[in-house]
Amino acid sequence: MANSGQAQASGPRTLYEKIFDDHVIVRRPDGQSLLRIDRLLVHEGAFHGFDKLRLAGRSVKRPDLVFAFADHYVPTRAGPITDPEVINMVEMLRQNCREHGITLFDRGDHDEGIVHVVAPEQGLTLPGQLLVCGDSHTSTHGALGALAFGIGASEVEHALATQTVWQRRARTLRIDVGGKLSKGVTGKDVILAIIGKIGANGASGHVMEYTGSAIRGLTLEGRLTLCNMSIEAGGRAGLVAPDDATFQWLKGRTYAPKGELWERAVAHWRTLPSDEGAHYDREVSLDGSAIEPTITWGTSPETALPVSGRLPDPNSAGSAEAGKSISQMLDYMGLTPGMPVSEITIDRVFIGSCTNSRIEDLRMAASVLKGRKVAVPTMIVAGSTEIRRQAEAEGLDRLFAAAGCDWRPNPGCSMCVGMNGDLVPAGERCASTSNRNFKGRQGPGSRTHLMSPAMAAAAGLTGRITDVRPMLDA
Amino acid sequence: MKPLRTVSAPAIAIDMPNVDTDQIIPARFLRKPRRPGYHLYLFHDIRRAKDGSMDPAFPLNQESAKGAEILVADRAFACGSSREGAVYALVDQGFRVVIAPSFGDIFASNSVKNGLLALVLPEATVRSLLDQLKARPGATISLDLEAKTLTSPDGKTIPFDVDAYVRETLLAGRDDITLTLEHAAAIDASLSRMASETPWLMPTKA
Numbered sequence: 001m002a003n004s005g006q007a008q009a010s011g012p013r014t015l016y017e018k019i020f021d022d023h024v025i026v027r028r029p030d031g032q033s034l035l036r037i038d039r040l041l042v043h044e045g046a047f048h049g050f051d052k053l054r055l056a057g058r059s060v061k062r063p064d065l066v067f068a069f070a071d072h073y074v075p076t077r078a079g080p081i082t083d084p085e086v087i088n089m090v091e092m093l094r095q096n097c098r099e100h101g102i103t104l105f106d107r108g109d110h111d112e113g114i115v116h117v118v119a120p121e122q123g124l125t126l127p128g129q130l131l132v133c134g135d136s137h138t139s140t141h142g143a144l145g146a147l148a149f150g151i152g153a154s155e156v157e158h159a160l161a162t163q164t165v166w167q168r169r170a171r172t173l174r175i176d177v178g179g180k181l182s183k184g185v186t187g188k189d190v191i192l193a194i195i196g197k198i199g200a201n202g203a204s205g206h207v208m209e210y211t212g213s214a215i216r217g218l219t220l221e222g223r224l225t226l227c228n229m230s231i232e233a234g235g236r237a238g239l240v241a242p243d244d245a246t247f248q249w250l251k252g253r254t255y256a257p258k259g260e261l262w263e264r265a266v267a268h269w270r271t272l273p274s275d276e277g278a279h280y281d282r283e284v285s286l287d288g289s290a291i292e293p294t295i296t297w298g299t300s301p302e303t304a305l306p307v308s309g310r311l312p313d314p315n316s317a318g319s320a321e322a323g324k325s326i327s328q329m330l331d332y333m334g335l336t337p338g339m340p341v342s343e344i345t346i347d348r349v350f351i352g353s354c355t356n357s358r359i360e361d362l363r364m365a366a367s368v369l370k371g372r373k374v375a376v377p378t379m380i381v382a383g384s385t386e387i388r389r390q391a392e393a394e395g396l397d398r399l400f401a402a403a404g405c406d407w408r409p410n411p412g413c414s415m416c417v418g419m420n421g422d423l424v425p426a427g428e429r430c431a432s433t434s435n436r437n438f439k440g441r442q443g444p445g446s447r448t449h450l451m452s453p454a455m456a457a458a459a460g461l462t463g464r465i466t467d468v469r470p471m472l473d474a
Numbered sequence: 475m476k477p478l479r480t481v482s483a484p485a486i487a488i489d490m491p492n493v494d495t496d497q498i499i500p501a502r503f504l505r506k507p508r509r510p511g512y513h514l515y516l517f518h519d520i521r522r523a524k525d526g527s528m529d530p531a532f533p534l535n536q537e538s539a540k541g542a543e544i545l546v547a548d549r550a551f552a553c554g555s556s557r558e559g560a561v562y563a564l565v566d567q568g569f570r571v572v573i574a575p576s577f578g579d580i581f582a583s584n585s586v587k588n589g590l591l592a593l594v595l596p597e598a599t600v601r602s603l604l605d606q607l608k609a610r611p612g613a614t615i616s617l618d619l620e621a622k623t624l625t626s627p628d629g630k631t632i633p634f635d636v637d638a639y640v641r642e643t644l645l646a647g648r649d650d651i652t653l654t655l656e657h658a659a660a661i662d663a664s665l666s667r668m669a670s671e672t673p674w675l676m677p678t679k680a
Contacts, residue, residue: 025664026657030638034657036664038675048508048558058651062665064677073505085505124677136556136580150580152558153508154587162654164661168637200492201550201576234553236579257674265674300492321548325491419501438496438554440519 012275014172015241016207019147019272023130031168039124039146040066040159041115041133042102044073044089049134049156050096058161060100065163067124068097068104069115075421076381076408081107083421100160111254113384113411116140116354120224121384123253127242127269132159137354137435138237139230143223144250145242145272147207150231170236171281173206177214179289184469186364187222188356188433188452190214190286191229192294196304198284203235206282209274210240214288220249221360228355229435232301241273295341295431295465296450298329299439305341307455307467313337332439333447334429341465344449347428349378349460350442351453352408353416356433357383359390361453366396368457368471369403375463378405378456379422381414405460418443431459475589477647481570482616483543485627486533487607493547494554495581499563501555512559513566534567538612546603546615547574552581552592561588571617575600586640589647591619595634602626619645 013021026034042049046068053060060066070093073086081087090107097104105112111122116137119125127145132138134156141148151165159165175194195202208230210223218226223240230238240246247266250256257265292306305311311330314337317323330337335344351357351365362382380400382388388411391397400407408414415422416434418441424430426445433456434441437448449465458468503515521532528535534542545564551574552560561584564572570590575597577585585592595603606627607613613627619641624632643650654661668675 023664025660028639030642032639034654034661036661036668038668039677045504045557051508056651067677089505126675128672129675134556136554150556152556152561152580152584152587154558155583158651158654161651162661163665164654164657166639166650166654168639199550200553204550204576204579231554234550234576234579254680255677256680257678258680261674265672268672268674300494302492321489321491328490417501419504436494436496436554438494440500441496444500444519 012278014274014278014280015145015209015239015272016147016172019128019130020169022128025164032166033169034164035130035167037132037159037163037165038065038129039131040163041119041131042066042068042156043115043135044070044093046134046156047089047092047096048153049160052153052157053160060102060160061163063101066102066160067119068093068102069112069118070107071114072413072417073420074107074410074412076410076412076414077421078409107410110385113387114354114357114413116228117357117383117387120144121253121386123250123256126250126256126265127246128272132165136231137228139235140224140228140354142227142230142237142239143220144246145239145269147237147239149237170207171205173203173208173235174280174283175208175210176212176283176285177210177288178212178285179214179287180217181214181288181291184293184454184472185291186452186454187218187225189291189294190288191226192296192301192304192450193286193291195229195233195301196294197286198233200232200300200302201234203230203233206235208233208235208238210238212288215240216243219360220245221358224358225355229301232435242269293452293455293468295455296437297333297335297341297344299332299437301435301437301450303329307341307465309341311335311337311339311341342467344465345429346376346431346449346459346463346465348376348424348430349374349456350415350430350432350434351379351456352381352383352414353434354383354413355435356453357381357387359387361433362387362391362396365453365457366399367473368454368468369405369461370399372403372461374404374460376460378460379408379415380405381408382411384411415442418446424448431456431465475647475649478570478589478591478644479620480616480618481543482614484538484541484612485544485546485607485615486539486542486611487604488533488545488547489604489608491548492550492553495552495557495560495578496554498552498560499557504557504559508562510566512562515559516563516567533611536611541568542612543568544571544573544615544617545569546600546607547572548600548604549575549597551577553578556580558584561585561590565590573600573603586643589644591644593634593636599632
């Protein structure tokens with residue numbers, strides 16, 4: 001039996017390969033490896049996994065490495081939860097955590113919020129870790145140089161019972177974004193441009209590593225947004241190599257190592273970035289300087305277009321199938337072939353979700369909304385209570401209120417998932433900072449245009465998709 | 475879990491790219507406990523017309539879909555959310571095999587755990603299957619997982635490749651936690667090494 005995480009390929013390795021090798025417990029001859037999980041994160045939806053565990057009469061192997069959050073189903077409005085099914089789900093989560101000794105970031109605590117916002121914020125996510133969660137946007141945590149991916153309910157059960165996961169080594173895809181982003185262009189625009197280029201299955205079977213000067217130049221918040229949407233390109237995970245900016249961002253966070261341990265950790269983390277000459281199975285490059293504010297027009301994130309662009313015409317799609325797919329999306333979205341992006345009108349705006357609800361996102365939206373009034377309903381939801389408090393300390397809540405926005409008192413997934421009461425009504429068109437524009441994602445019949453918080457704020461002010469750049473202070 | 479060795483059954487085509495798991499099962503049904511009956515939510519919104527009635531044009535609503543155990547789809551089938559409910563809904567409907575040029579990664583993992591084969595075939599092969607099934611909805615496809623061959627409605631035998639672990643798991647109908655626990659000592663050793671060699675990974679609240 002192969003063992004010991006020491007088994008390593010010779011020669012230069014990528015960041016992904018290093019983390020993978022560090023976590024191998026068993027390698028099977030067929031290429032499957034059993035990997036150790038350093039952090040297992042769960043949310044209310046994990047009741048399926050806990051139920052299966054209970055049915056099989058199994059227990060949680062390492063509750064000290066499991067952390068729980070209530071985010072998908074909890075309402076963002078003030079007051080107690082009223083939906084009986086949601087009360088039940090949150091109660092089940094509490095019970096499961098109590099029964100198994102798992103730390104829960106519960107509603108009403110001072111540090112709760114969206115799992116992919118809170119875990120990095122609390123220093124639970126660290127470089128070099130293997131982290132899993134029963135949610136596809138677990139790829140977010142790769143921004144800190146952790147290997148992080150989503151798993152289903154059966155794998156959650158497996159992870160709870162064994163603190164391991166079976167994986168086959170993925171192929172590697174390097175996405176190099178060179179140059180420098182221009183003002184008003186954010187991590188969101190970069191990832192939308194990438195998905196637009198490679199497609200919704202462009203990274204299928206691959207772990208993506210983002211490199212290049214434009215990526216280095218992103219803040220950690222920007223990198224979290226970038227890695228969050230790796231799954232929308234079909235990637236198993238997304239990674240940014242940890243650097244000084246990462247360490248600075250993490251230092252002092254609640255669960256981050258302290259003192260001498262911190263020094264040892266950083267010394268180790270400095271060895272993680274891909275070696276010079278490491279081989280990637282595929283490489284794609286983009287010029288960051290050429291990326292414009294980017295939005296989506298259809299019902300797949302791959303339908304990304306620059307704000308200066310025009311919608312496609314099914315008749316010039318290249319193939320009958322592609323033309324049919326474009327027609328169906330235009331029809332669902334209620335849009336006309338060839339129309340300019342800037343003529344798309346908007347009925348409401350949502351700023352929030354695990355993609356774009358961090359303090360930098362809120363500051364960016366505020367810089368656009370300052371001293372202006374929104375033309376359509378605009379909901380803003382901080383990703384965590386800590387972020388909400390920070391925003392309020394900076395006076396952003398008052399600025400949003402003065403602009404006519406709906407600043408929500410509780411954190412959560414909100415209008416991204418359409419399962420907690422925050423919904424886009426059928427037929428309405430929402431400028432949203434979330435990650436998915438699938439049919440009905442924000443509510444049955446809803447129409448979603450994905451964009452950055454700055455672009456969403458601009459759309460809120462004008463009631464149409466609007467290039468935010470002229471609105472920004474010089 | 476029911477082992478999967480051979481299937482010979484009616485097949486239907488969903489000829490659309492990027493059918494995400496939100497389309498396979500809308501989020502509002504995910505709060506339902508795992509009991510038989512998830513097929514009631516399968517393609518819930520996209521198989522219905524605006525007035526809520528079943529859309530006769532949707533392949534699964536047609537007479538030819540009766541008894542279908544094989545679904546053929548276009549690229550990036552079941553991309554998006556990790557919800558295992560997408561697999562439950564397909565399995566409860568009676569599907570044993572889904573064929574596409576590419577799948578959402580997490581869906582493919584979830585499938586194995588529930589005895590469903592998510593089979594990747596080359597784009598041209600899938601296109602041919604889609605076209606045959608659109609001409610003859612409900613035509614029979616036969617699949618032999620042991621031999622790794624598939625017989626298309628036009629009678630051609632197509633060899634395919636499948637991950638050895640996936641094949642073995644499906645053939646045996648095996649619970650992989652039992653398999654994993656055979657490695658309990660190695661797992662414990664790895665967890666001890668985590669604490670001794672990389673102590674900063676142990677969560678401690680400051």
